[in-house]
Structures are given as structure tokens and as C-alpha cells.
Amino acid sequence: MSEYAQAQNRERQQRLERVWGNLPGWGALAAVNHTTVGLRFIATGLMFFLVGGLLAMLIRTQLALPGQDIIESGLYNQLFTMHGTVMMFLFAIPVLEGLAMYLIPKMIGTRDLVFPRLSALGYFCYVFGGLIVLSSLVLEVAPDAGWFMYTPLSSATYSPGPGSDFWLLGITFVEISAISAGIELVVSILRTRAPGMSLNKMPIFCWYILAMALMIVFGFPPLILGSVLLELERAAGFVFFETAGGGDPLLWQHLFWLFGHPEVYIIFLPAAGIVSTLIPVFARHPLVGYRWIVLSIITMGFISFGLWVHHMFTVGIPHLAQAFFSVASMLVAIPTGIQIFSWLATLWQGKVVFHLPMLWIIGFLVVFVCGGLTGVMLALAPFNWQVHDTHFVVAHMHYVLVGGMLFPLVAGLYYWLPHVSGRMPSDSLGRWGFWLFFGGFNLTFLLMHLTGLLGMPRRIYTYEAGLGWDWLNLVSSVGGFIMAIGVAVIVVDIVLHFRFGKRAEQNPWGADTLEWAIPMPVNTFNFSSLPSVDTRHPMWHTPRLVESIAAGEHGLADVQALRRDIYGSDATTGKLQEVVHLPTNSWLPLMTASALAALCVSLLMKAYLLAAVFTIVALGLVLRWGWENGAHPRAAPTDHNEAGAPPLHSRTFSGPGLWGMVVGLMADGTFYASLMFGWFYLWTAAPEWTVPAHDSVTLLPMILSGLVLTVAVIAYCHLVKGLRRGFAAHLGARLWLIAALGVGHWVLLAGQLVSAPLAPTERAHDAVLVVILLYLLLHSGLAVIFTSLQAVRARLGYTAVQLPYEPVVIQPFWLYTLGVYWVSFVAFVLLSNAWSVG
Amino acid sequence: MKSSPVHPVHLFLGLAIWAAWFVVLYGGLSVGCTIAPPDSEEQAGTWINGAIVVVASLVGGYLLWCAYRCAQASSQAKLQRDNRLGVFISKTAAAVYLVSSIASLALGVPGVLLPPCV
Numbered sequence: 001m002s003e004y005a006q007a008q009n010r011e012r013q014q015r016l017e018r019v020w021g022n023l024p025g026w027g028a029l030a031a032v033n034h035t036t037v038g039l040r041f042i043a044t045g046l047m048f049f050l051v052g053g054l055l056a057m058l059i060r061t062q063l064a065l066p067g068q069d070i071i072e073s074g075l076y077n078q079l080f081t082m083h084g085t086v087m088m089f090l091f092a093i094p095v096l097e098g099l100a101m102y103l104i105p106k107m108i109g110t111r112d113l114v115f116p117r118l119s120a121l122g123y124f125c126y127v128f129g130g131l132i133v134l135s136s137l138v139l140e141v142a143p144d145a146g147w148f149m150y151t152p153l154s155s156a157t158y159s160p161g162p163g164s165d166f167w168l169l170g171i172t173f174v175e176i177s178a179i180s181a182g183i184e185l186v187v188s189i190l191r192t193r194a195p196g197m198s199l200n201k202m203p204i205f206c207w208y209i210l211a212m213a214l215m216i217v218f219g220f221p222p223l224i225l226g227s228v229l230l231e232l233e234r235a236a237g238f239v240f241f242e243t244a245g246g247g248d249p250l251l252w253q254h255l256f257w258l259f260g261h262p263e264v265y266i267i268f269l270p271a272a273g274i275v276s277t278l279i280p281v282f283a284r285h286p287l288v289g290y291r292w293i294v295l296s297i298i299t300m301g302f303i304s305f306g307l308w309v310h311h312m313f314t315v316g317i318p319h320l321a322q323a324f325f326s327v328a329s330m331l332v333a334i335p336t337g338i339q340i341f342s343w344l345a346t347l348w349q350g351k352v353v354f355h356l357p358m359l360w361i362i363g364f365l366v367v368f369v370c371g372g373l374t375g376v377m378l379a380l381a382p383f384n385w386q387v388h389d390t391h392f393v394v395a396h397m398h399y400v401l402v403g404g405m406l407f408p409l410v411a412g413l414y415y416w417l418p419h420v421s422g423r424m425p426s427d428s429l430g431r432w433g434f435w436l437f438f439g440g441f442n443l444t445f446l447l448m449h450l451t452g453l454l455g456m457p458r459r460i461y462t463y464e465a466g467l468g469w470d471w472l473n474l475v476s477s478v479g480g481f482i483m484a485i486g487v488a489v490i491v492v493d494i495v496l497h498f499r500f501g502k503r504a505e506q507n508p509w510g511a512d513t514l515e516w517a518i519p520m521p522v523n524t525f526n527f528s529s530l531p532s533v534d535t536r537h538p539m540w541h542t543p544r545l546v547e548s549i550a551a552g553e554h555g556l557a558d559v560q561a562l563r564r565d566i567y568g569s570d571a572t573t574g575k576l577q578e579v580v581h582l583p584t585n586s587w588l589p590l591m592t593a594s595a596l597a598a599l600c601v602s603l604l605m606k607a608y609l610l611a612a613v614f615t616i617v618a619l620g621l622v623l624r625w626g627w628e629n630g631a632h633p634r635a636a637p638t639d640h641n642e643a644g645a646p647p648l649h650s651r652t653f654s655g656p657g658l659w660g661m662v663v664g665l666m667a668d669g670t671f672y673a674s675l676m677f678g679w680f681y682l683w684t685a686a687p688e689w690t691v692p693a694h695d696s697v698t699l700l701p702m703i704l705s706g707l708v709l710t711v712a713v714i715a716y717c718h719l720v721k722g723l724r725r726g727f728a729a730h731l732g733a734r735l736w737l738i739a740a741l742g743v744g745h746w747v748l749l750a751g752q753l754v755s756a757p758l759a760p761t762e763r764a765h766d767a768v769l770v771v772i773l774l775y776l777l778l779h780s781g782l783a784v785i786f787t788s789l790q791a792v793r794a795r796l797g798y799t800a801v802q803l804p805y806e807p808v809v810i811q812p813f814w815l816y817t818l819g820v821y822w823v824s825f826v827a828f829v830l831l832s833n834a835w836s837v838g
Numbered sequence: 839m840k841s842s843p844v845h846p847v848h849l850f851l852g853l854a855i856w857a858a859w860f861v862v863l864y865g866g867l868s869v870g871c872t873i874a875p876p877d878s879e880e881q882a883g884t885w886i887n888g889a890i891v892v893v894a895s896l897v898g899g900y901l902l903w904c905a906y907r908c909a910q911a912s913s914q915a916k917l918q919r920d921n922r923l924g925v926f927i928s929k930t931a932a933a934v935y936l937v938s939s940i941a942s943l944a945l946g947v948p949g950v951l952l953p954p955c956v
Contacts, residue, residue, distance in 0.1 A: 199846065291926065299853065299937050302853035303853070305857060318954065320948055683872070
């Protein structure tokens with residue numbers, strides 16, 4: 001390249017940096033780009049890991065010798081509850097999400113995730129939620145009912161303090177973060193891959209993250225529902241889990257484990273993705289059985305939702321029902337086995353180079369296989385009954401979670417560190433860290449299997465001498481401290497490497513995936529030009545990509561209209577479809593998360609008026625956020641597409657926003673389905689389920705309300721159909737009319753909620769009906785607000801026949817609202833009235 | 839199975855059917871035991887057990903047929919040059935349907951052995 005061309009190229013890259021860079025100083029808090037947000041997730045997750053580890057050390061100190069009273073029983077309960085909570089909710093999931101957020105755009109050859117402000121909101125919700133939960137420890141009111149918060153122990157009767165509230169509100173806040181990350185990752189992977197990257201050419205890590213993200217979308221809503229119901233019971237006296245009013249404490253267990261078991265796989269899948277990415281690199285051989293691994297990822301993603309009752313084998317469920325879950329629990333071992341054999345085959349076929357990350361992968365294989373084997377043992381109901389709630393289960397869980405998640409995570413951290421810092425970690429310190437951790441871990445938990453088989457229960461703060469548990473606990477505690485030293489060595493290694501690490505050469509491990517085509521340390525826009533991909537191993541087949549990308553030889557090489565642009569592509573073939581313009585730095589995510597945090601704290605303080613105020617503030621901020629979107633001049637400061645370029649997504653009918661809406665509704669639908677599950681569960685299983693003798697809800701106004709809603713939705717669909725055909729006469733007026741119909745429907749429905757003789761504090765039946773009516777009102781209300789805003793935007797010219805994007809995005813929401821209305825009418829209202837008659 | 843066997847929906851449709859079958863199985867068992875509980879003396883010879891075995895066979899059989907269709911489609915896709923994506927989808931989908939079929943039948947096996955409501 002000539003000097004002139006080099007200077008031109010530098011200027012071009014500076015323009016990219018100006019558009020994609022973060023604001024300086026405190027302005028960094030307004031950053032939305034995936035590299036910054038992903039790294040923040042990882043760093044914060046690791047801080048929470050150290051807190052969780054500290055709690056574990058306190059637990060092991062207390063249990064080291066029999067009869068100790070270093071920690072009294074109440075505090076011990078708080079410690080083990082918080083250890084599990086911090087590790088599962090504040091470390092494992094967020095850190096893996098952060099890793100995925102950081103890596104996915106780089107692996108699929110793009111510049112950012114598709115909803116950058118959502119990433120930033122997710123991060124702040126996570127931090128604030130985590131701090132709220134942790135603050136309970138400092139205030140000495142931490143939850144103490146176990147990380148699974150079983151009712152009735154966590155209910156107001158047995159946990160009258162605010163500990164359970166801290167857990168329910170704080171963790172729900174963190175889950176909002178997880179779901180937002182899930183939606184973001186699904187849409188980004190499906191819609192913004194590099195041109196030509198069809199499904200069969202997608203890096204295997206992306207398959208894992210796609211499955212993980214979808215599992216988050218379907219897995220988290222049941223727990224959010226459970227938390228909402230339990231908080232309503234604790235704060236407002238509604239009946240859901242109290243047997244006396246027709247509730248059932250086991251409903252909580254179902255809702256919790258409907259989330260809790262898939263969560264294990266939500267944690268395992270990305271970690272396995274790291275393994276599947278690293279093994280081919282260090283074996284110098286393509287992954288053996290790519291298609292088999294894809295099969296096992298999909299299979300695992302589904303079957304892991306059919307296992308939750310194996311956590312409840314001792315609660316008295318009929319044997320046949322237990323057998324279904326036992327069978328499913330054994331089936332899930334098959335896809336895991338496929339992956340392990342595929343990894344072994346890749347190692348067998350290749351020439352393995354034992355760099356530091358590979359050491360952790362070997363550690364993973366050993367530890368995780370042991371955990372998997374005890375998992376199959378626990379899937380067998382009779383064995384499960386014997387060891388339920390003993391240290392055997394604690395040992396199994398740690399082998400699976402630490403083996404299946406932490407070992408690959410550390411391997412991944414070492415592997416991608418040079419990408420972030422441009423420097424190599426210390427090999428000798430790293431090896432010390434590994435062996436101390438590996439040795440300490442096995443010393444702690446291998447023996448714990450035996451402690452459990454000898455009958456030591458979980459969650460006891462002390463034990464008598466002479467039960468055969470003494471030496472086992474002492475050795476476990478020693479192992480725990482050795483493991484902690486190992487963690488300290490790794491932390492020191494990572495911190496020091498930023499200053500003293502050897503400069504890394506480009507693609508230091510000889511990897512095959514696109515993230516290594518980016519300059520190191522990483523910049524804010526990833527790729528100086530966006531490459532097309534026609535192979536699964538772009539860096540092995542075209543090593544020159546590093547230079548050609550930097551020289552701007554590929555797509556979107558220069559900035560257009562000061563926009564942050566990426567490519568949008570077909571979900572299956574990866575064919576180029578549109579230019580997606582992304583929002584730039586914004587304070588709205590921080591402000592919205594702050595308002596939500598204030599809402600959360602207000603609820604904790606039982607200051608409900610204040611909570612209402614913050615709800616309105618948060619809603620206002622979200623609507624403001626939505627306002628600067630689509631064809632708003634700040635989002636797309638041009639009114640035409642660039643000549644010869646694909647159309648801007650805000651001028652199309654199938655942009656990423658539509659995909660985001662649909663995936664969001666999947667999460668919403670799961671929440672609704674969980675509520676329906678609860679309704680039928682209480683009907684069939686609650687020992688004191690009662691139905692009022694009279695009709696709970698009057699049918700005629702409900703039917704009328706539904707018909708008005710139906711007319712509104714038909715009118716909306718007609719409007720969108722017209723837009724698709726290029727017809728948009730009286731667009732604003734028609735949108736106002738639809739909104740007015742929505743208001744009519746809402747008022748009729750609200751009238752039912754006010755006038756129906758429901759007693760939610762006396763009967764679970766009525767409590768569920770109140771929740772479903774509130775759910776329907778919320779959806780109808782939002783549909784009206786969205787449509788009214790569209791009417792205003794139509795007047796301002798942000799929505800028009802050539803700008804049809806936004807009405808198309810809102811259409812699925814109207815359809816969903818209509819769908820749940822009529823399903824609810826049949827399943828909740830008609831059925832309830834039929835029971836009353838019966 | 840009306841859509842083309844190389845459509846990506848087949849990558850997960852089999853397991854979605856399995857999941858629906860699982861929900862019907864577990865939910866239906868609870869509802870069946872509430873509405874018309876069979877005599878506990880009958881062991882595994884009840885109407886609920888019979889229904890489980892029949893439906894498991896139907897679901898498993900249907901999924902097996904879908905697996906066969908996708909496997910056939912993959913052989914046809916192979917004949918077309920540069921249709922690696924089609925081959926990938928149809929082969930993976932065939933395996934997904936096969937796994938779903940096995941998993942659906944496996945869920946029916948306890949229905950042969952255990953009484954439903956105790």
C-alpha cells in the first residue's frame with residue numbers, strides 16, 4: 001500500500017473510531033457498544049465470584065471441625081443462601097452472557113450487537129440488582145431460606161424479615177438483564193451474520209450461544225412469575241403458596257425448577273461452546289462431527305426442560321410422573337455423551353498443543369465426566385431418595401457446575417485475554433494456578449461424595465464428632481483453601497499480564513474464527529470493513545483477511561451520515577439483506593436502570609406511592625428510548641438509501657426490531673404459560689383448592705371487551721396489510737381510531753377487575769384471576785400507548801408508506817394481546833365459572 | 839410435514855413436538871387422575887396407561903416418518919451441486935426427528951409398568 005493510501009486508510013479508521021467510540025470520562029457510562037458492555041459484564045461477574053468464593057470459605061471454615069460455633073446458625077443460613085445466589089445469579093450466567101456479548105459480533109463478522117442500548121440496560125440492571133441483593137448481607141438481613149427460596153420457609157410466616165424480599169426483587173431485576181441479553185443474542189446471531197455465513201458455516205460457539213439465549217428466553221420467565229407471585233403473597237397477602245387458602249407450596253418448587261434445571265444447561269452450553277472452540281484450535285484439526293454437535297446442542301436445549309421434577313423426587317409426586325422425568329434425565333446424558341466423544345475424536349485426530357488454555361480443557365473433561373456420571377445416578381429415583389439433601393448432591397452439583405462451567409470459562413479467559421489486552425499471560429503462574437485449583441477442587445468435592453453417602457445432610461451449620469464425617473470435612477476444608485489459593489494465583493496472573501505480559505502476535509493461538517482478524521488490543525468497531533464468509537474456518541482458509549479487512553477491502557468500509565452501520569442478513573442463508581443502523585452512545589439505559597432500581601428499593605421499603613412514581617418515570621424513559629428509533633432523524637439522519645447499497649432496515653418490513661419483538665413475546669408467552677400451569681396445577685394438586693359458589697367474572701362485559709379488542713386488531717392488521725401494498729391514506733387517523741378501540745376494550749376490562757367479587761387474599765382461585773386480569777390490562781394498555789405514539793409519529797413523518805417498519809414491529813404485539821385474551825377467557829374465565837356451577 | 843424438508847424449521851420441530859407431548863403427558867396425567875382416577879388395584883392396566891402407550895406410539899411413529907422424509911430429502915439435496923446448506927439442514931433435521939421419536943417412545947415406556955396415580 002502506498003503512503004498516500006495508508007494515510008487515507010488511517011483517516012478512514014479515525015472516522016470509524018469517532019462514530020463508534022465511547023464518550024470520554026464519565027461519558028463512558030453512556031457507552032452501548034458490545035465490547036465495552038461485554039467486558040463490564042465479565043469484570044463485574046468475576047468480582048461477584050470473589051464475593052461468592054469468600055462466602056464459601058466461611059462455610060468451609062465453620063464445617064472444618066465438628067461442634068464449632070465460629071458462625072452461628074442464622075448467619076450460616078444467610079451465608080449458604082447468598083453463596084448459591086451469588087454464584088448462580090450474579091456470577092455464572094452474567095459472566096457467560098458477557099463473554100457471549102463480547103465474542104458473538106466478532107465471530108459473526110459484524111461491529112456490534114443488534115440492540116446496543118438493551119445490552120447497556122441489561123448491564124446496569126444486573127449491577128443494581130446484584131448490589132441490592134448483596135446489600136442485604138451488609139445490612140444483616142440477607143435471605144436465609146436457601147438459594148431456591150422454598151415456600152413456606154421463605155413465606156411471610158417463617159421469614160417475616162425483608163431477606164426474602166431482597167432476594168425476590170433483586171433477582172427479578174437481574175433476570176430482566178438476562179432476558180434482555182437473551183433476546184439480543186438470538187436476534188444478532190440470526191440476523192446480522194457476515195454475508196455468506198449460512199447456518200452450516202456458523203462458528204460452533206454461535207450455535208451454543210443461540211441455544212443458550214433461547215433457553216434464557218424460555219427458562220427465566222417461570223421464575224420471574226414465581227417471584228412476582230411470592231412477593232404478592234408476602235407484601236399484599238395474596239394466596240398462591242399457602243395451603244389454607246387453596247394454594248400449594250409445591251407450586252413454588254415447580255416454578256423454581258422449571259427455571260432451575262434448564263439454568264444448569266444455560267450455564268453449561270456456553271462453556272461447552274468454549275470447549276468446542278478451543279479443542280480444534282489446540283488440536284490443529286477441525287471439529288470432528290460438527291453436525292453431530294449441532295444435533296446434541298438442539299437436543300440438549302429441549303430435553304433439559306423436561307427434567308425439573310428430578311429435583312423434587314422426594315415430595316410425593318406419583319411414581320409414574322416421576323418416571324417420565326427420570327427417563328428424560330437419563331436421555332439428556334446422550335447429547336452430552338455425543339459432545340464428549342466428538343471432542344475426544346478431535347483430540348485423537350489432531351496434533352495437540354498443550355498451551356495453558358488446553359490444560360483447563362483437560363481439567364474440564366475429567367471433572368465434568370465425573371459430575372455427569374453422578375448425575376445419571378441421581379436421575380434414578382430410588383438412589384435419589386437415599387442421597388437427597390445430603391452432601392453427595394452438593395458434591396455432584398459442584399462437579400457439574402465448576403467442572404462444566406468454571407474450568408472452560410478459565411480456559412476461555414486465558415485464550416481470549418490477548419485479544420483484549422494484546423498481551424500474553426504468564427505460562428508458569430497460569431500452570432501453578434491450574435494445579436492448585438484442580439487439586440484443591442478434587443480434594444474438597446471428591447471426598448464430599450463420601451461424606452454425603454455417610455449421611456451428612458446439607459445446610460447444617462455444625463455436627464457432632466464421631467459420626468465418621470470429621471476427617472472428611474477437615475480435608476474438604478483444606479482442599480477449599482488450596483482452591484482459593486489457586487484462584488488468587490490466577491487473579492494475580494491476569495492482573496499482572498496487563499502490565500508485564502509479553503506482547504501478543506496477531507492470532508497467537510493459530511485460531512480459525514473471525515474474532516482473530518481484529519487488531520489486538522481490540523478497538524470499538526471490530527472490523528475496519530465487513531468481510532464476506534464462505535467457509536467455517538475463515539482464518540485458516542484466508543489468513544490474509546487480517547490485512548484485507550484493515551485495508552478496507554470489504555463492505556461498509558467508510559462511515560455514512562455519521563451512522564453506526566452493520567449488515568443485516570438472511571437467518572438461514574446469510575445472504576445480505578439490509579443495512580442496519582444502530583443507536584449511538586446513550587444515557588437512557590443508565591437512567592432507565594436507575595429508575596427501575598429506585599422502584600425496586602421503594603418496593604423493599606414498602607413505599608408503594610414512591611414505587612408508582614418510579615414506575616411512571618421508568619415507563620416514560622422507555623418510551624423516550626423508543627421514540628429515538630426507526631426513522632427518527634437521530635436514528636437515521638437520511639431520508640434515502642445510499643445508491644447501490646442494500647436498503648436501511650428502517651425502510652423494510654422485516655428488520656431486526658420485528659425479530660426482537662417476536663423473541664420478546666416468546667418470553668412473555670412463557671410467563672403466561674407458566675401462569676396457566678400454576679392455575680391448572682392448583683386445581684389438580686392443591687389440597688384445599690376452593691372455588692367460589694358464584695361466577696367470579698361476568699361473561700357479557702368480558703365478551704364485549706374481547707370483541708372490541710378483536711375489531712381493533714383486525715383494523716390494525718388491515719392497516720399493516722395496506723402499508724405492505726403501498727397504501728397509507730389517513731394513516732394517523734386510522735391509528736388513532738385503533739388506539740381509541742383499544743381504550744374502549746381496556747375500560748371494559750378494567751371495569752371487570754374493579755367490579756368482580758374477587759377475594760385474592762382469601763382464595764388462591766381469586767388471586768390467580770386477579771393476576772391474569774392485570775396481565776391482560778397491562779398488555780392492552782401497552783398496545784394502546786404504542787399505537788398512539790405511532791399516530792403521532794405518522795403526523796411527524798417518521799411512519800409512512802415508505803417508512804413502514806414500526807407498525808410492522810408492533811403488529812405481533814397486538815396479535816399476542818388478542819390471543820392471550822381469548823385463551824384466558826376460555827381457560828380462566830369460562831372454566832372458573834364452570835367450576836362454580838359444578 | 840408440509841413444508842420443504844430442507845426448511846430450517848425442521849431443525850427443531852421434532853423436539854418441539856416432543857416437548858408438547860411431554861406437557862400433554864404430565865399435565866394430562868394430573869388432570870386424568872383428578873377427573874377420572876382409576877382404581878388403584880388395577881396397577882398398570884388402566885385407561886390412563888392405555889392412552890399413554892397409544893399416544894406415545896402415534897407420536898413416536900409420526901416423528902419416525904418425518905425422520906425418513908428428511909433423510910430422503912438429504913439424498914436428493916446431495917444430488918444438487920452447491921446445496922451444502924440443504925444437505926446440512928435435512929441431515930441434521932433427520933437426526934433431530936429420530937432422536938425426538940426415540941425420546942417420545944421412551945416417555946411412554948413407564949406407562950407399561952407403573953400405576954398412574956399413586
